[in-house]
Amino acid sequence: MRAFAELYARLDATTSSNAKLAALQDYLADAPPADAAWAVYFLAGGRPRQVVPTRVLRDLAIRLCGLPEWLFEESYQAVGDFAETLSLLLPESTQVADESLQWWLEQLLPLRGLPPEELAPRLQALWTRLDRQSLMVSLKLLTGGFRVGVSKLLVTRALAALAGVDAKRVAQRMVGYTDLAHQPTPQRYLALIAQESAEEHAQRGGQPYPFFLAHPLQEPLERFDAVLGPPQQWLVEWKWDGIRAQLVKRDGRAWLWSRGEELITERFPELAQLAAALPDGTVLDGELVIWKAPPDSDEQAFGVQPFALLQQRIGRKTLGKKLLDELPAALLAYDLLEWQGEDWRSRSQDQRRAQLEALVGSIGDARLRLSPRVTGDDWQALARQREASRQLGVEGMMLKRRDSLYGVGRTRDLGLWWKWKIDPFSIDAVLIYAQRGHGRRASLYSDYTFAVWDDSAPGERVLVPFAKAYSGLTDEEMRKVDAIVRRTTVDKFGPVRSVTPTLVFELGFEGIALSKRHKSGIAVRFPRMLRWRTDKTIEQADTLATLQGLL
Amino acid sequence: MELIVARPEGLYCPPGDFYIDPWRPVDRAVITHAHGDHARRGNRHYLAATPGAGILRARLGEDIDLQTLPYGTPLEHHGVTLSFHPAGHVLGSAQVRLAYRGEVWVASGDYKVGPDGTCEAFEPVRCHTFISESTFGLPIYRWQDQACIFADIDAWWRANAAAGRPSVLFAYAFGKAQRILHGIDASIGPVLVHGAVEPLNQVYRAAGVRLPETLPATATSKGDPLLRQALVLAPPSAGGSTWMRRFGDYSDAFASGWMLLRGARRRRGVDRGFVLSDHADWPGLLWAIEQSGAERVMVTHGQVNVLVRYLTERGLDARAFQTEYGEEDDSLEPTN
Ligand SMILES: [Zn+2]
Ligand SMILES: [Zn+2]
Numbered sequence: 001m002r003a004f005a006e007l008y009a010r011l012d013a014t015t016s017s018n019a020k021l022a023a024l025q026d027y028l029a030d031a032p033p034a035d036a037a038w039a040v041y042f043l044a045g046g047r048p049r050q051v052v053p054t055r056v057l058r059d060l061a062i063r064l065c066g067l068p069e070w071l072f073e074e075s076y077q078a079v080g081d082f083a084e085t086l087s088l089l090l091p092e093s094t095q096v097a098d099e100s101l102q103w104w105l106e107q108l109l110p111l112r113g114l115p116p117e118e119l120a121p122r123l124q125a126l127w128t129r130l131d132r133q134s135l136m137v138s139l140k141l142l143t144g145g146f147r148v149g150v151s152k153l154l155v156t157r158a159l160a161a162l163a164g165v166d167a168k169r170v171a172q173r174m175v176g177y178t179d180l181a182h183q184p185t186p187q188r189y190l191a192l193i194a195q196e197s198a199e200e201h202a203q204r205g206g207q208p209y210p211f212f213l214a215h216p217l218q219e220p221l222e223r224f225d226a227v228l229g230p231p232q233q234w235l236v237e238w239k240w241d242g243i244r245a246q247l248v249k250r251d252g253r254a255w256l257w258s259r260g261e262e263l264i265t266e267r268f269p270e271l272a273q274l275a276a277a278l279p280d281g282t283v284l285d286g287e288l289v290i291w292k293a294p295p296d297s298d299e300q301a302f303g304v305q306p307f308a309l310l311q312q313r314i315g316r317k318t319l320g321k322k323l324l325d326e327l328p329a330a331l332l333a334y335d336l337l338e339w340q341g342e343d344w345r346s347r348s349q350d351q352r353r354a355q356l357e358a359l360v361g362s363i364g365d366a367r368l369r370l371s372p373r374v375t376g377d378d379w380q381a382l383a384r385q386r387e388a389s390r391q392l393g394v395e396g397m398m399l400k401r402r403d404s405l406y407g408v409g410r411t412r413d414l415g416l417w418w419k420w421k422i423d424p425f426s427i428d429a430v431l432i433y434a435q436r437g438h439g440r441r442a443s444l445y446s447d448y449t450f451a452v453w454d455d456s457a458p459g460e461r462v463l464v465p466f467a468k469a470y471s472g473l474t475d476e477e478m479r480k481v482d483a484i485v486r487r488t489t490v491d492k493f494g495p496v497r498s499v500t501p502t503l504v505f506e507l508g509f510e511g512i513a514l515s516k517r518h519k520s521g522i523a524v525r526f527p528r529m530l531r532w533r534t535d536k537t538i539e540q541a542d543t544l545a546t547l548q549g550l551l
Numbered sequence: 552m553e554l555i556v557a558r559p560e561g562l563y564c565p566p567g568d569f570y571i572d573p574w575r576p577v578d579r580a581v582i583t584h585a586h587g588d589h590a591r592r593g594n595r596h597y598l599a600a601t602p603g604a605g606i607l608r609a610r611l612g613e614d615i616d617l618q619t620l621p622y623g624t625p626l627e628h629h630g631v632t633l634s635f636h637p638a639g640h641v642l643g644s645a646q647v648r649l650a651y652r653g654e655v656w657v658a659s660g661d662y663k664v665g666p667d668g669t670c671e672a673f674e675p676v677r678c679h680t681f682i683s684e685s686t687f688g689l690p691i692y693r694w695q696d697q698a699c700i701f702a703d704i705d706a707w708w709r710a711n712a713a714a715g716r717p718s719v720l721f722a723y724a725f726g727k728a729q730r731i732l733h734g735i736d737a738s739i740g741p742v743l744v745h746g747a748v749e750p751l752n753q754v755y756r757a758a759g760v761r762l763p764e765t766l767p768a769t770a771t772s773k774g775d776p777l778l779r780q781a782l783v784l785a786p787p788s789a790g791g792s793t794w795m796r797r798f799g800d801y802s803d804a805f806a807s808g809w810m811l812l813r814g815a816r817r818r819r820g821v822d823r824g825f826v827l828s829d830h831a832d833w834p835g836l837l838w839a840i841e842q843s844g845a846e847r848v849m850v851t852h853g854q855v856n857v858l859v860r861y862l863t864e865r866g867l868d869a870r871a872f873q874t875e876y877g878e879e880d881d882s883l884e885p886t887n
Contacts (some may be wrong), residue, residue, distance in 0.1 A: 012813065013822065067690055068864065074857050075691045080814055088691040088811070443814030475818070 003027060004039055004101045005134040011148045020150055024158035034102040037189035040159065042141070044152045046178035050144040051112045052119060054082060057143065060120050065089045077495070080442030083139035087132050097129045108142055147438070153409040163193035168345070169200075171210040171408040175261055206255035206263075208246040209283060209337045209345060212407045214398060214417035224379040228399065228418075231382055235349055235402050236374040238394040239419055240332055241307045241511070242289035243314075247271060247331055249278040250341075258288070267314060268329050274367045281341030282359070284333045285406075286371065291330035293366075304332075304393045307525070308513045333360055334371040334398075337406060345406035349415065352406070389422045395510065396421035424508035425524070425550050427452065427542045428533055430463055431503040434485040435496045437470060445485040445497065446470055446478050450507055450527075452520070453543045464544060466520035469507060472529030481532075504533040504541050512550050522547055554631070554649045554656040555682065555849070557872045562658060562682070566651050567631035569598075571658050574875040581633065583660025584644035585610050586725065588876045598626075600635040602671070603643020605754040606725065622671065638662040639673030640829050641726035642755055648676050657843060658682040661876075663828070664835040667697060669726075669733050669760050675842030680849065682872065683840055686830040687808055688854030694808070694832045700825055701734040707804060707823055708782050712740050715779040717801040721821065724748045724786040726829050727806060729755045729762060731784065737763030740780030744768060745794070747786045773797045790821075808832075840867075852877035 010023035024043070028036050062072050067089065079085040107126055111119060130138060140146040156174055160167035173192050177184070219227050228234065244259040254275030256265040265272050268288065278284075290305035290313065305327075313319075313327050336356040337345055344352055360370045374397060376382035382397065389396050397420045404415025429450035437446035447470040451463035473481065481503065488499040508530040515523035522544075555562050561573030561580075569579035576593035583589055585606040590599075592611055599607055601619040608615065620626050622645065625634045630652075635645035638660055646659040657678040666672035704720070711718040722728045724747040732742065732752065744752065744765045752762055768785070771778055778798060787805065789795065803821045808828025810816055816824035831839060836858065840848055847868040850858045855871045862869035 013816065065690065068861075071690060071857065071861060074854075075689050078689055079691060079812055084813060085691065088693070092693070443812060444818075479818075 001101055001104050001130065001134045001138065002098045003031065004035065005131075005137040007039070008137045008148055009133055011150055015149075017154060020154055021158055021161075024150070024155065025161060028158055028162050032100065032102075033186035033189050035100050037184035037186055038101050038105055040155060040189060040192065041178055041184040042146050043148065043150050044155045044174060044178050046184070047144050047146070048109065048141075049112070051108055051142045052123070054143055056116045056119060057086065057123075057139070058082075059116070060123060061086045061090060063120075064091065064124065077436070078443065080436045080444075081438070083136050083143060083145060084442070086139055087136035090127060090135065092132075093128050093130055093135070095128055096131050099129070104138060105141070108138065111142075151409070153411070156408070159192055163195075165193065165196060167411075168210070168408050169196060172204075172207070175207050175210060178261075204250075206248050206250060206253065208248055208255070208257040208261070209285075209343075209406075210408045211244060211246070211259050211285070212335075212415070212417065213410045214400075214419040215410065215412065217399065217418040217420045221379060221383050228379075231376060231379055233402055235353060235400040236376070236382060237334055237371045237398045237400070238302075238374060238389075238392065239396045239398045239421060240287035240289060240304060240371065241393065241395050242287040242304070242310055242332070245286060245288040245331065246337070247275055247278075247282075247284045247286070247333075248338075249275045249282045250280055252280060254278075256288075264314075267316075267319070269319065270324065270329055270367055271331055274331070274363075274365050277363050277365060278359075279340070281338060283336070283338035284331065284356070284368075285335035285337055286331045286333035288329060288331055290327050291332075291366075291369070292328065302392055302394070303330075306393065306513065307511060328367070330367045330369055332369050332371040335406065347405070348402065349400050349404040349406075350402045386420070386422065395419075424510050424526075424530075425512060426506055426508045426530055427547060427550075428504055428536060428540070429467065429507050430501045430538045430541045431481075431499065431505060432463055432465060432501055433496055433498050434481075444478055444482045446473075446482070448481075448505075448529075450505065451501075452541060452547055454520075455543050455545065463501060464520045466518060466522055466544075466547065467507060467509065467524050467527040469505075469527040469529050472508075473532065477532055501538045504536040504538055506530040506533055512547070514551065520544060520547070522551075552652065552654050554651055554654060554680070555658060557874065562872070562874065564631060564649060567629050567633070567649065569628065570594075571647055572660065572876065581647055582607065583638065583647060583658065584641055586641065586661065589660060598633075600643050600645035602758060603645065605757060606641075606643055606751065609750055609754050610725075622674075636676045637671035637674045639664060639666065639670060642670045642729070642758055642760065644670060646674075646676055648678065654679055656680045656682070657845075659684065659839070661686070661829070662831055662839060664831050664839055665694070665697065667730050667733070669730050669755065673839065675839065677844045679845055680847040681840060681843040681845035682849040682851060683836060683858070684830065684876070685836065685850050685853035685855055685858040686877065687828065687832050688836055688850075688858040690833045692808065692811060692832045693834060694826065694828060697730075697734060697827065700806075700827050701731075701736075704731065704734075704804075704806070704825055705736045705739060707802070708735070708739050711802045712780040717778045717781050717783055717798045719783045719785060719795070719798055719801050719803040720806060720825075721785055721787045721790055721803065722806040722827075723829075725751045727827065728752075728784050728786075729760065730829070731806060731827070732762045732765065733760060735763070735782065740782060741766060741777055743771065743778075743781050743783045745783075745785035745789050747789075748784050768794075768797070771797060773799055 007027040011020050076085045156171045157167055160170040246257045248255040254272045256268055256271055258264050290309045291303040294303050309327055336352045339355055386397050399418040401416045407414040429452050431448045432451045433449035434445035435447040437444055449465050450467050451465045454462050454464045485499055489497045491498045507527050509524035509527040511525035513523050555564055560575040560577050561570040563570050569581055570577045571581045572583055572589040573580050578595045580594035580597050582597055582599040585603055597615055597617045601621045604619045622635050622637055625632050632650040634648045638644040638646045640661040640663050646657050649656045655678040657676045661684050662673055664673045708718045722731055728748045742763055742765050756762055768783055804823035805819050805821045806825040806827045810824030811826045848862050849870055849872045851872045851874045859869045859871050
């Protein structure tokens with residue numbers, strides 16, 4: 001456990017990916033496979049369900065420390081992280097031992113579901129075996145709050161380096177590794193770092209490929225020629241506002257995977273049906289959307305429906321005929337990863353696209369559509385077309401180098417995809433609540449709730465909350481806001497403080513929809529702070545009417 | 552009878568007509584220790600414990616009107632008997648004991664209860680009313696033995712030296728820096744110091760505190776092979792300045808009680824945080840208060856509300872004193 005806790009500390013202490021990679025490699029090189037199996041599981045984002053409710057841990061800790069409850073809360077407020085607080089408050093361990101990570105998980109995981117009176121003595125006995133650092137990490141495992149700022153890609157690279165196997169291959173093997181369905185075992189870990197074998201490709205079942213992801217393009221238009229070269233070198237498509245998905249057809253069966261590597265075949269029976277027409281050994285990459293044929297009069301429009309409708313489909317467990325008729329799904333295909341049982345990721349974008357066009361054409365099913373190419377003589381011409389994005393229901397454009405191979409995650413060595421998104425909606429809003437952040441920002445008030453003015457009631461202007469945001473500020477700005485929050489606190493509710501409104505921020509967001517669940521009647525997608533409007537007073541912030549006007 | 556009250560100028564003793572650590576200029580100032588927030592310029596007359604004289608003069612000027620008094624020696628003034636007792640915080644730091652008509656008050660300034668070898672260790676003083684700081688007044692703050700911390704610092708320095716990389720350790724120039732110098736294993740490599748640290752080293756050496764040989768960092772330039780094995784002690788304000796350029800590819804660390812929390816370590820943005828404080832931790836505060844035997848406790852700078860409430864719930868008469876301390880040493884969490 002100590003080695004794993006030390007790995008956690010090393011990863012936590014640095015923001016450099018090279019330093020993180022080195023820490024991962026050091027750990028994996030020494031760890032027994034049974035431990036490495038679990039370490040990879042957690043680091044790659046695996047989350048067993050919460051083992052012990054936070055409430056039970058808190059009560060037990062308060063009892064063991066002999067502290068009044070308010071003092072525990074004060075301490076938690078100062079630390080900002082539950083597991084860290086407990087590790088600092090619990091009595092110093094007297095008989096520190098150093099059992100393996102696997103041994104610890106064998107002790108901890110079976111605690112799930114035990115009544116508090118049985119948990120208390122068992123946890124107390126276990127905790128005396130841990131030094132502070134290990135105690136904190138084990139508490140994070142218990143509460144399901146283990147996060148350490150390592151991407152799956154980084155874990156994959158560390159494993160690939162250790163095994164001397166291509167990172168794409170390791171990424172392929174990692175698919176499904178963090179599923180709740182099966183626990184990490186030494187065998188599964190050793191399979192991750194095994195030498196490549198001839199049968200490996202044949203035995204992959206319904207496994208998808210790791211998704212290749214695009215980078216945001218933030219250059220001004222004038223620099224496009226210099227940075228990108230002429231548009232003729234690029235395959236340009238619309239950026240769809242749906243769910244990225246892979247449709248896998250092998251051995252007469254179909255699997256639909258979302259980008260989170262979640263199997264969603266059963267939620268979209270029409271696509272499973274469509275896959276019947278695909279030849280075995282085919283894997284398509286595309287965007288899952290709700291699609292309704294646009295009225296004939298509107299030649300420009302696409303049939304893609306707002307994301308909120310797609311969310312309704314995902315949310316449903318049972319799919320009646322009515323729902324399937326009202327909200328029909330389609331796959332907008334834009335890549336071909338496997339064809340006739342062969343991995344096509346090392347072929348160029350052009351080659352893959354040509355075969356994809358031929359395939360989609362031959363199927364002739366409205367539920368499988370080709371994500372159309374957008375063409376223009378120069379970047380200015382494309383930029384003009386892009387201005388219609390909002391009317392078209394898309395988020396901007398995707399630029400894919402025509403000679404790109406299909407990479408893994410956010411790699412850029414094999415190929416390059418850019419997302420050239422339209423500017424987000426923006427609005428000036430007032431900060432009214434603040435909450436402590438997580439991880440790196442745990443002791444700062446870094447998560448905020450924002451409000452706009454509601455002028456609808458006569459004579460009285462009130463602020464109505466409509467969005468929460470926690471990203472977009474520099475560390476320096478965040479420290480300043482934190483200080484102001486502390487100075488202007490009106491009330492505390494647990495980790496949340498209400499403040500006297502004084503601060504105005506420009507918020508950006510990607511989408512906006514009506515919502516019954518929000519006080520303001522409006523829900524926005526991906527809100528973030530674009531800048532701190534120190535030049536504005538709260539009276540100058542936007543109104544609910546302005547927000548409604550964006551609908 | 553109130554022997555000490557909070558006035559806009561500082562903590563004031565009405566029967567004695569003098570101030571303790573005033574933050575505005577007054578006629579008579581009794582100084583607990585030479586940190587900038589407790590010992591300020593501009594007072595007419597200063598009284599301090601004898602071992603603190605050198606530092607006070609170095610910081611406030613050779614020409615101040617300073618009277619000194621050895622620890623434990625009583626001095627009578629307007630019927631108030633005053634004596635100094637070691638506070639274990641920095642060289643010359645003192646608790647001020649005041650006795651008047653059978654009533655005893657102790658103003659402890661800043662204190663630390665564990666001995667550290669660079670100043671006289673904290674000595675509990677019985678009193679009716681105890682004035683306590685509360686910098687680390689939360690139960691999360693429990694210090695490890697300083698030997699463990701020095702072993703960690705040595706190990707970090709050794710690993711850097713093996714990799715041919717300077718080890719830059721940020722610490723407050725007065726007190727913390729000398730404590731580190733006294734505690735480390737100087738055989739690992741050369742020790743370089745920032746210009747703000749060396750004058751204080753000299754005062755410590757003159758007071759008989761054993762410190763290893765130190766070289767001015769300015770005597771080196773970028774690429775100097777000496778740097779590759781060196782430990783460099785610098786005040787936090789040197790971080791990010793051009794002065795740092797000479798060190799090239801270095802590892803940095805910060806020594807402070809605040810480094811106990813991950814959030815504070817991350818915000819500091821250094822490679823390592825060493826949890827080393829010159830203030831009492833939570834058990835230390837409670838121990839000192841208990842040892843004083845006081846029924847009444849006045850809480851100053853830090854976690855005032857927390858400590859007042861905790862002591863009140865334990866049956867003591869605890870109150871808050873508004874002060875302006877906590878700006879120069881590590882009484883305040885560093886923000887840059
Ligand atoms: Zn001090
Ligand atoms: Zn102080």
